[in-house]
Each structure stands twice: as structure tokens, then as C-alpha cells.
Amino acid sequence: MDVFFQQLVNGxxxxxxxxxxxxxxxxxxGILKIINFAHGDILMIGTFxxxxxxxxxxxxxxxxxxxxMFITALMGILVERLAYRPVRAxxxxxxxxxxxxVSIFLVNFAQLVWGTETHPFPVNISGEPIILGEVxxxxxxxxxxxxxxxLMVGLHFFVNHTKMGVAMRATSFxxxxxxxxxxxxxxxxxxxxxxxxxxxxxxxxxxxVYYDAVYPVMGYSAGLKAFTAAVLGGIGSxxxxxxxxxxxxxxxxxxxAYLSSGYKDAIAFALLxxxxxxxxxxxxxxxxxxxx
Amino acid sequence: MxxxxxVMVNYGVIPALKSISFKVEEGEIxxxxxxxxxxxxxxxxxxxxxxxxxxxxxxxxxxxxxGMGAHLIIxxxxxxxxxxxxxxxxxxxEENLGLGAYVRKDKAxxxxxxxxxxxxxxxxxxxxxxxxGTLSGGEQQMLAxxxxxxxxxxxxxxxxxxxxxxxxxxxxxxxxxxxxxQTGTTILLVEQNAxxxxxxxxxxxxxxxxxxxxxxTARELRDNEDVKKxxxxx
Ligand SMILES: Nc1ncnc2c1ncn2[C@@H]1O[C@H](COP(=O)(O)OP(=O)(O)OP(=O)(O)O)[C@@H](O)[C@H]1O
Ligand SMILES: [Mg+2]
Numbered sequence: 424m425d426v427f428f429q430q431l432v433n434g435x436x437x438x439x440x441x442x443x444x445x446x447x448x449x450x451x452x453g454i455l456k457i458i459n460f461a462h463g464d465i466l467m468i469g470t471f472x473x474x475x476x477x478x479x480x481x482x483x484x485x486x487x488x489x490x491x492m493f494i495t496a497l498m499g500i501l502v503e504r505l506a507y508r509p510v511r512a513x514x515x516x517x518x519x520x521x522x523x524x525v526s527i528f529l530v531n532f533a534q535l536v537w538g539t540e541t542h543p544f545p546v547n548i549s550g551e552p553i554i555l556g557e558v559x560x561x562x563x564x565x566x567x568x569x570x571x572x573x574l575m576v577g578l579h580f581f582v583n584h585t586k587m588g589v590a591m592r593a594t595s596f597x598x599x600x601x602x603x604x605x606x607x608x609x610x611x612x613x614x615x616x617x618x619x620x621x622x623x624x625x626x627x628x629x630x631x632v633y634y635d636a637v638y639p640v641m642g643y644s645a646g647l648k649a650f651t652a653a654v655l656g657g658i659g660s661x662x663x664x665x666x667x668x669x670x671x672x673x674x675x676x677x678x679x680a681y682l683s684s685g686y687k688d689a690i691a692f693a694l695l696x697x698x699x700x701x702x703x704x705x706x707x708x709x710x711x712x713x714x715x
Numbered sequence: 716m717x718x719x720x721x722v723m724v725n726y727g728v729i730p731a732l733k734s735i736s737f738k739v740e741e742g743e744i745x746x747x748x749x750x751x752x753x754x755x756x757x758x759x760x761x762x763x764x765x766x767x768x769x770x771x772x773x774x775x776x777x778x779x780x781x782g783m784g785a786h787l788i789i790x791x792x793x794x795x796x797x798x799x800x801x802x803x804x805x806x807x808x809e810e811n812l813g814l815g816a817y818v819r820k821d822k823a824x825x826x827x828x829x830x831x832x833x834x835x836x837x838x839x840x841x842x843x844x845x846x847x848g849t850l851s852g853g854e855q856q857m858l859a860x861x862x863x864x865x866x867x868x869x870x871x872x873x874x875x876x877x878x879x880x881x882x883x884x885x886x887x888x889x890x891x892x893x894x895x896x897q898t899g900t901t902i903l904l905v906e907q908n909a910x911x912x913x914x915x916x917x918x919x920x921x922x923x924x925x926x927x928x929x930x931x932t933a934r935e936l937r938d939n940e941d942v943k944k945x946x947x948x949x
Contacts, residue, residue, distance in 0.1 A: 593803045593814055599760075599765055599801075600802075603801060604814045604818075605785075605817050605818035605866070
């Protein structure tokens with residue numbers, strides 16, 4: 424049983440980070456109906472920004488995290504303006520190509536500035552590990568879980584209880600109907616990218632610290648897993664992304680412990696295929712509404 | 716109050732509106748009737764800035780609004796109940812109504828307005844925590860109209876408010892449209908139900924394949940032989 428609970432803790436930790444990243448995919452998809460394939464790379468840049476703030480500007484962890492989130496949010500807005508807005512009316516395939524372009528650009532930019540090597544992410548994080556019998560919850564795990572839960576609660580509040588959050592849900596239901604309410608849809612899209620990118624930066628920094636590794640292509644694997652989580656939960660659904668992330672993290676870790684750690688990634692995708700066979704819209708997805 | 720001058724709209728290369736011109740004066744109920752695909756909904760979309768014009772201009776209270784963003788047009792006091800009602804099925808009745816007042820700032824006024832809407836549609840009050848998608852067709856139409864009223868519009872555009880409703884409910888809806896007009900809101904009403912529309916309207920325009928083919932007072936149109944044959948069924 425101890426193995427089970429230990430893997431549960433590990434799974435929830437990684438899962439909550441997947442969830443943070445998955446939220447960016449799902450929120451953008453919810454409104455623009457495109458997959459932002461550059462999302463993982465925005466995460467990577469955000470992580471490097473956090474690293475620079477800690478190493479070169481000697482900021483403490485929390486201020487560095489917050490500032491990196493803010494800068495990455497602005498970057499997300501910029502990416503949407505430059506790469507997606509001009510092609511919004513065009514075929515979705517064009518937006519996909521645009522996303523790949525952004526992705527390649529960001530990775531190359533990072534390689535140019537920080538090299539291709541892996542950088543450690545040393546931070547002074549305070550706190551005691553929690554030990555419950557044989558189950559060990561490390562300080563970094565507590566931070567990763569705590570920060571991501573806090574951010575998710577904040578997002579939940581924003582989306583459900585603020586005027587702008589309601590406008591965002593309305594826009595994701597139907598852009599034209601939202602326009603008729605007087606909602607400035609362009610602003611909502613900017614805010615969506617800002618929030619998604621800020622959450623990705625937070626997740627990236629926590630991942631970088633957790634694994635003590637930051638490198639230019641780190642966005643690929645993190646992005647792929649989180650994308651899987653978003654689809655699993657039902658792309659477009661915010662609670663779905665949270666659930667999908669946590670579920671994926673837990674099952675992956677339990678699977679690795681009970682089957683073989685070599686199957687870790689296979690489990691994620693097998694799970695995805697099974698769920699999509701049973702419920703094509705994902706766990707909490709809704710069917711695309713019909714056009715009237 | 717509202718004027719369209721030689722408005723042209725294309726969907727791709729296919730023209731949907733070919734030089735449409737008409738006027739709505741302050742305080743009127745004007746109806747736009749015509750067969751399926753005539754371009755009625757397209758006109759309402761063009762007025763609200765949801766689609767770009769290929770030619771012509773739309774002025775509202777003396778200002779050109781064509782070319783402006785939809786949110787800026789709505790801010791000027793135009794509200795539309797779109798075809799199919801435009802309910803946010805994922806939001807509660809209360810949230811839907813709240814969005815109606817999205818562009819307004821005066822909290823106290825908005826709350827007073829909300830009370831008026833709930834008084835007029837007690838069914839909506841009972842269901843205020845329910846998501847819009849679970850309402851019946853008639854309830855959704857009430858929600859759509861109630862939400863438009865939350866904007867306290869000067870000009871209300873209604874796209875087939877009678878669609879899919881039982882005759883008794885249709886009667887009720889038209890009664891409400893008249894009442895809304897009497898409180899000072901100008902109304903542009905798109906309808907398939909020409910008989911009903913002409914019974915509440917002051918004036919009307921008849922459309923066919925992207926053009927206006929006749930217009931007149933409601934009485935004139937009711938007596939017009941072509942209109943009778945095509946839309947009144949005798
Ligand atoms: N998004 C679109 N893309 C292409 N063509 C369109 C689009 N919307 C409408 N049309 C076409 O434009 C014409 C006018 O459509 P519109 O919806 O304005 O008609 P309508 O008078 O409202 O009809 P109905 O009474 O059936 O609602 C139709 O021929 C329709 O097929
Ligand atoms: Mg129509």
C-alpha cells in the first residue's frame with residue numbers, strides 16, 4: 424500500500440503540473456478552436472526567464488516565479504498578435520503552420536541565447552518534507568502541488584465569478600453571440616493567451632526546479648503530455664484539463680510502479696486511446712454545438 | 716434612427732445582399748419579411764458588425780457604424796436577438812442575463828432592470844441557476860428577449876422570435892414586442908410569420924433574393940396582392 428500512496432503523491436505532483444499546462448491548450452482551443460502547438464515552447468521560454476531572474480538577477484524563488492509569469496503572459500499576447508490573429512479568418516491548417524513556425528523560432532532563439540545544453544535550476548526553497556509512515560512528500564513536491572493548486576483555484580474563481588470570466592466562457596461557446604453582447608472578443612483572446620502562457624511559465628519553472636533541468640526542447644515532452652491530458656479531459660473544458668492532468672499523472676506513476684517504468688509513456692497514450700474510444704469528446708468535453 | 720444605403724454583402728463570391736436601402740425611424744416597429752434565404756438575417760448581422768459590407772453604408776443616429784467593431788456598435792444601444800436565439804447553453808440563466816448588460820456600468824440600474832425582466836418572465840426567475848441549454852424553446856426565447864432588454868437598447872433587432880413556438884406562445888411574444896416598443900424602444904423585426912409581423916408593425920419591407928421588392932405601411936402590405944399570395948397564404 425505504501426508504494427501505492429507514494430506513487431499517488433508523485434502522480435498528483437506531476438499531474439498538477441500537466442494540468443497547469445493543459446489549461447493553456449484547452450482555453451485557447453475553447454475560443455479559437457486551434458491547438459496552440461507553440462504552447463510547450465512558450466513554457467520553455469518562461470522557464471528560462473525564471474532561471475535568468477534567479478541566477479542573474481538574484482531574485483528569490485517566489486518573486487522570480489511571479490515576474491516570469493507576467494513576462495511570459497506578455498509574450499503569449501505577442502505570439503497571438505503576430506502569429507495567430509493575422510490568420511484567424513483563414514483555414515485552421517494555416518494557423519497550425521503558424522504555430523509550428525513560432526515553435527521552431529522559440530526553440531532556435533533559446534538555443535542561440537542559452538545553448539543546447541541542459542541547465543540546472545538551483546533554488547533555495549524553504550520548508551520541511553512531510554513524512555507519513557513510509558510515504559515521503561518532498562519540499563519540492565509540496566511547492567509544486569501547492570502552487571499549482573493555488574493557481575487552479577484562482578483560475579476557477581476568475582472564470583466562474585468575474586465578469587471577464589463569464590465573458591470568456593461565453594466567447595468559447597460562440598464568438599458571434601459573444602460579440603452581440605458587446606464583448607470585445609479580441610481582448611478576451613489576448614487575456615486567454617496571457618493566462619495560458621503565465622500558467623505554462625509557472626508549470627515550466629516548477630518542472631525545471633523539480634527535475635533540476637532546463638533546456639530548449641523541454642517544451643516538447645511537457646507539451647505533449649499536457650496536450651494528452653487536455654484531450655483526455657475534453658479539449659475546451661477547463662475542469663476537464665484539471666482532471667485530465669491529475670488523472671494522467673497518477674495513472675502514469677502507478678503504472679510505472681506496478682507494471683514497468685518503461686511503460687510510463689505508453690500508459691498515457693493507451694489511456695488516451697481507450698477514453699477516446701469510449702467517449703470521443705473526452706471525460707468532460709461537450710459536443711460541438713450545431714450551427715443554426 | 717437607422718439607415719442602410721445601398722448595402723451589399725457577399726458570402727465568398729456569392730452575393731447575399733444586392734444594394735439594400737431602408738430606414739427605421741425612432742419609435743417605430745419595422746418588419747422585414749421574405750422567404751427563406753432572402754437575406755434577412757444577413758441584414759441584421761451587417762447592422763451589428765458581424766459581417767463586413769462589400770459596398771454601401773449603415774448609419775445610426777447620424778453616425779456611420781458600418782466598419783466599426785461589433786462591440787462598439789452594441790455599445791451605442793443596438794441589441795440583437797439572433798436567429799436561433801443565441802443563448803449561451805453553458806451559462807446559467809442569470810449569467811446570460813448578466814451578459815445582456817455587459818456594456819453597462821450602472822450597477823443599481825442593472826439590478827432594477829433585472830427585476831423588471833424577472834417580473835415580466837417569472838419562469839426565468841425560477842430557473843435563474845439553471846444553465847441555458849436546459850430551457851425549453853419558449854423559455855429560451857424569453858431568455859433571449861430578456862437578455863436583450865438587459866442592455867436597455869434604443870434599437871432592438873429581432874430575428875424570427877416566433878420560430879418553433881406554439882401559437883399561444885407566439886401571441887405572448889408579440890404582445891411583449893409591442894409592450895417593449897411602447898416603453899420607447901425602436902424595433903426591427905425579421906419574421907417568417909408575415910401575418911403576425913404585419914399586425915404589430917408600423918411599416919414593412921418585403922425581401923426576395925437579396926433585394927427589397929416592395930415596402931409600405933403594414934396596412935398597405937396586408938392589402939398588397941403579391942404579398943398576400945406569397946406570404947399570407949391566400
Ligand atoms: N455563412 C454563410 N456562408 C455562405 N452563405 C451564407 C451564409 N449565411 C447565409 N448564406 C446565404 O446567404 C443567403 C441569405 O441568408 P440569410 O440567412 O440572410 O437568409 P434569411 O432571409 O435569414 O433566411 P431564413 O428565413 O431561412 O432565415 C442564403 O442564400 C444563404 O444560403
Ligand atoms: Mg434568417
